[in-house]
Amino acid sequence: MTLKIYIWAGLFGLALLSILSLFIGVIDLSLGDLWHDPAAFELLVISRFPRTAAALICGSSLAIAGAIMQMLVRNRFVEPMTTGTGPGAGLGILIVTIFFPAAPLIVKMVLASIAALCASLGFLAIVQRLPPTQPLLVPLVGLVYGGIIGAGVTFVAYQADLIQYISVWMNGEFSGVIQGRYELLWIAAAVALVTYFAADQFAIVGLGRTASINLGLNYTQAMLIGLVAISVVAALTVTTVGMIPFVGLVVPNIVSRLVGDHLRNTLPLIALMGALLTLASDIIGRVLRHPFEIPVGTVFGVIGTLLFLWLIFQRPRHE
Amino acid sequence: MISIQGVSHAIGDKRILNDVTTQIAQGGITALIGPNGAGKSTLLSLIARLEPLQTGRIHVDALEIGACSDQVLAQHLSILPQMAxxxxxxxxxxxxxxxxxxxxxxxxxxxxxxxxxxxxxxxxxxxxxxxxxxxxxxxxxxxxxxxxxxxxxTDYVLLDEPLNNLDIAAGRSLMKTLQRMCEDHRKTIVIVLHDINVASRYADQIIAMRDGSVITQGRPAEIVDSALVQDVFETDAPVVTVEGTNLVLM
Known part of the structure; x- marks a missing residue:
């Protein structure tokens, strides 16, 4: 069972990186300090643990959201952050910030999720009108669509003098994550976990509408469940750490190449690899120009692209 | 038995099916044939609840399409998705x-x-x-x-032009497999075919359609002749009988 080997290797790597992540940062922290220095323990609880947890949750839930979106749209080259869902979430928060600045955080999140869902539905409506013989049109149109919403966000923010404010969401990074400012991400983690129970439904949706109806699946309902999950994950990550592109695109593709698309078996590995690569990118971003930081999205872009290229140029398995 | 009663269907202003009433008996292969735009595929997708019924009723044994649960229907009737x-x-x-x-x-x-x-x-x-x-x-x-x-x-299996993109060997092997499914496993197969000769050779029943209506229905040996080809496809092609099968010469 290659899948089991990958999962055990992934878990081992994840444990190692998580420990490493707890002890790497601007302030020196060693295991020994924890025993006699209460400030060291505080640092761990307030900053290092939340940061590590945020990277793990964002990485895994964004990878899962990407895998689900690729099944729903039946195209390997899409992911929520570049195809409108992420910018849609940004637009949602912006509107709330302008019109209801005093609204509690949870209300902002709900509205951001709804805006992200509307943006995803819009993308789906466009995709269904594209010729199925041109699969590359889907990601291209997605980029244009996401770009238009993003431009709208920038324009509104400029008018409202909120450019500084939105740049936090547009460029995702974990340096701002501290205790008390990331906990909503646990909801994203829960949503990603719950999607596992619908894994078979998403895999069947990936076979197409006829196949889904043939197997007695409520196709529209499965689509909607998937889109809501994607939108909630996107909205929560965008508002807490900002947009992290590529995770949702690269990770599902790598896992698909390694062990296929049977989501019930592969979703755990997708989550694991998303968490692993995101945390690794964050750690590299922390140490490369120490004590300065490189945003996680930049590092991930480089690592993810290299891994992906390596996989593409490998020989196919059955030849 | 699949019974179709007074089924009409329109897409926009275009009438696809005109008050189709027919029955597909249990067991064997039933082929839907006719020129492009005759409404064969639409009829098949209505039976398979891929499209919602507009007028009329379709029953598969005791199950009414549109009224019974999707999961129950999926245990009685299946449709082969087209290759994507x-x-x-x-x-x-x-x-x-x-x-x-x-x-x-x-x-x-x-x-x-x-x-x-x-x-x-x-x-x-x-x-x-x-x-x-x-x-x-x-x-x-x-x-x-x-x-x-x-x-x-499932007792009923629907297929929409499954021979597209298959070479002659793969096509023959598919049709023989379908025959075997009917004989050994008592399936009822409804298949949309482009080629009347394939229908003539392998089907037990043919339902010939044109302009959204059923023109005629029966055993291939009895109904496939020049008059039918003229009637359905509007071309006058000779029909010959080889080894008991009526074949239309191109």
Missing amino acids: DHTPRLTVKELVGFGRYPYNRGRPTAQDDAKVAQALGMFGLNLFADRTLDTLSGGQKQRAHIAMIFAQD
Whole structure:
């Protein structure tokens, strides 16, 4: 069972990186300090643990959201952050910030999720009108669509003098994550976990509408469940750490190449690899120009692209 | 028995089906034939509840399309999806396993595994079981999809032009397999065919359609002749009989 080997290797790597992540940062922290220095323990609880947890949750839930979106749209080259869902979430928060600045955080999140869902539905409506013989049109149109919403966000923010404010969401990074400012991400983690129970439904949706109806699946309902999950994950990550592109695109593709698309078996590995690569990118971003930081999205872009290229140029398995 | 009563269908202003009333008997292969735009595929997709019924009623045995639950219907009637350009990276075994979804909702039992193994064996797919669909040829992929339908174990099986993109060997082998499914497993197969000669050779019943109406219905040996070809396809082609099969000469 290659899948089991990958999962055990992934878990081992994840444990190692998580420990490493707890002890790497601007302030020196060693295991020994924890025993006699209460400030060291505080640092761990307030900053290092939340940061590590945020990277793990964002990485895994964004990878899962990407895998689900690729099944729903039946195209390997899409992911929520570049195809409108992420910018849609940004637009949602912006509107709330302008019109209801005093609204509690949870209300902002709900509205951001709804805006992200509307943006995803819009993308789906466009995709269904594209010729199925041109699969590359889907990601291209997605980029244009996401770009238009993003431009709208920038324009509104400029008018409202909120450019500084939105740049936090547009460029995702974990340096701002501290205790008390990331906990909503646990909801994203829960949503990603719950999607596992619908894994078979998403895999069947990936076979197409006829196949889904043939197997007695409520196709529209499965689509909607998937889109809501994607939108909630996107909205929560965008508002807490900002947009992290590529995770949702690269990770599902790598896992698909390694062990296929049977989501019930592969979703755990997708989550694991998303968490692993995101945390690794964050750690590299922390140490490369120490004590300065490189945003996680930049590092991930480089690592993810290299891994992906390596996989593409490998020989196919059955030849 | 599939009974179709007063079914009409329109897409926008365009009438696709005009008050179609007919019955498809249990057992054997029934072929829907007719020129492009006759409404064959639309009728098939209405039976398979791929499109909502606009007027009329369709019953599959005691189940009424549109009124019965999708899951129950999926245990009685299946439709072969058309081959898409995009195939997920599933192994043949995983794909065939999805055929059991209407019964197990994703939690396969030992009985489901046995049905999957039987389907793989029946369609000669044991050697391909662990290969992914994207590494198979068109004919092999088609066979894997039909094996999925077979594992779904429904009394009624619908197929919409399954011979598209198959060479003559793959096409013949598919039609023979369908015959075997009817004879050995008492399936009722409804198939939309482009080529009247294939229908004439392999079908037990032909339903000939034109302009959204059923022109005639019967056994191929009895109804396939020059008059029918003139009537349905509006071309006067000679019809010859070879080994008991009426064939239309191109």
